[in-house]
Amino acid sequence: MKLGSKPGLSASAWRGLLVQAALAVLAALLVGELTGHIGVGLAAVLGALLLRQLYLLQRVLVWLQGDRVDLAPDAGGVWGDVIGLIMRLFRRKQYHKRRMRQLLRELRHSTAAIPDGVVMLNPAAEILWFNRSAGELLHLRNRGDVGLRIDNLVRRPEFVNYLREGDYRSPVVVQASDLSEQYLHFQIVPYGAGQLLLLVRDVTRQAQLEAMRKDFVANASHELRSPLTVIAGYLETLSQDEALEPGLSGPIQEMRRQALRMTAIVQDLLELSRLEAEGAVPRGEPIDIGALLAQLRDDLRSRKTLAVEVRLAAESTDRLVGEEAQIHSACANLLENAAKYTPTGGVITMRWWSDAQGGHLSVADTGIGIAPEHLPRLTERFYRVDAGRSRASGGSGLGLAIVKHVLQRHGGSLQIESEEGRGSTFSCHFPVSRLLPAA
């Protein structure tokens, strides 16, 4: 009889039952014949049968209460079937249990063997389990640390903020401790009912490479600046030299333009590496954005070569708290871009307003616009929408990267909307904490 088949007794059990019943009836008749009282015979046989059943029931009970499953009582008939069934159920359960245990062990072995650290956390950020690498990387103890909150043991402020803010889309890289040069890469993955999987990786090498790259860019730009100044200076003198052969004046003018462009690129690179090296602006001073924009507008209007209309709408008098030189640089870059790509007769609109979300600054133009596929990559260094476009206008290719870094340092974000042929809008959003009402 298989489990899950239709409940019922097997043929042999039926047969045994019939035989037993027949024997009982026979025995009862025999006893009745001998004593002359058929009632007494029946009662004696039924009593004996009842006692036997109770005895068997008792033995099964004792067996089930004990922990030796293999010592099943030997019984035939229905009891034998019942016992067989129980044993089968038990073996099946044991088999599954063994398989589950094996599977779990393999799973743990494999996660323990992962070179990355893995920590399982419950919704209260308490440690449920961690693998060996995590124990080594985070100095967790095998005994005692399970059940403790992870942020009590890993106390780096950057990590604690990352864990508490609950925005796990991007990972965070944190120096492991003040006493080591180790850098750890943390990524939290939510799973199940509010549980968290914390992945830890040692990225000391990458962090060192990154630091080397930044140093290299800063040093190289710095070293390039002095020779460039000399070249630009001599070209300047040469271009004003009356005695120069007329055929050379064209090339020299071109060389001068290119030298100036290189100087601009080097300057932007230096500014960018400076922005990267510094952390967030702690406080800074209150900046009158309206006045700053007005000054930029006047600068732009005073340029004779430009034939675009510049409008300014300073709707808020709130001050922005930050580093003025950087905010100025970001605004100037945005305005410069707008001026570059807006054809004659176009309009550039600058706007500064504030609401419950914070302060907003936007520069909109009616220029040639940008195709949507370029938008996500626009703030990358030296990214060109098309090769001919910006080289002709002489940009360094770093303007928007600088804008992005300035905003990041001020806790803000850059939003770009654009439609080809209609114009673009660059909006900077600053958090409320950076605003101060005008005194």
Add this chain to the structure above:
Amino acid sequence: MEAADLTHHTSRRFNEDLERVRAKVLAMGGFVEQQLSQALTALIDGDSALGQSVASQDYKVNGMEVSIDEECSRILATRAPAAGDLRMVVATIKTITDLERIGDECERIGNIASRLANVERPADRYREVKHLGRTVQLMVHNMLDACARLDSTLALDTARQDRYVDEEYESIQRQCITFMMEDPRTIRRALEVMWVVRSLERIGDHAKNICEYIIYMVHGKDIRHTSLERVAEELKSEAARA
């Protein structure tokens, strides 16, 4: 006397409150640890901006102290904790005071670092200060670990470290005096360095105090003004009895 089991509590909400306070204390500790490390880096690397940034961040430590203090008062008023819980709240209130003072000392080191950045650095690049700084940093780190794990053994070991800090403080002090006598031009710098090592020594003292609160919290035993050897013996005999 048995080590109190502070991890379980009948009222879940209460337990959560206590756990939250503890997490806040440790977050504050983590921040102070970072302040200390940055202040020392600013001094050793002669980074004036970093020193100023450390000094200007101290208001955050003060803010954390006030917020934790309020929460502790609220727990005392509304939950009326007893035994181990009461000890924990009391120890927490004391701990944050010491943590806040450590923060103040970091602020001072940061200020001095930004001043000293303009002065020529000594030939040994503050080797002694660096070493003392590392010892104190390790003390603060272990103290916070002991607080997170409620590990009285580690707390006791850390409290003992304070003696080395004191010894080193005195030796640097003597060294500074020698420098000043040899070359009066170094007096200005040596005086500032004296302030730094004094601050580091104070941080060591505060860390030791917190370690004592941890032992008090775990064992319900006040070990202030008791020699650490006696405490160690008592804890050992207690462990043997358990």
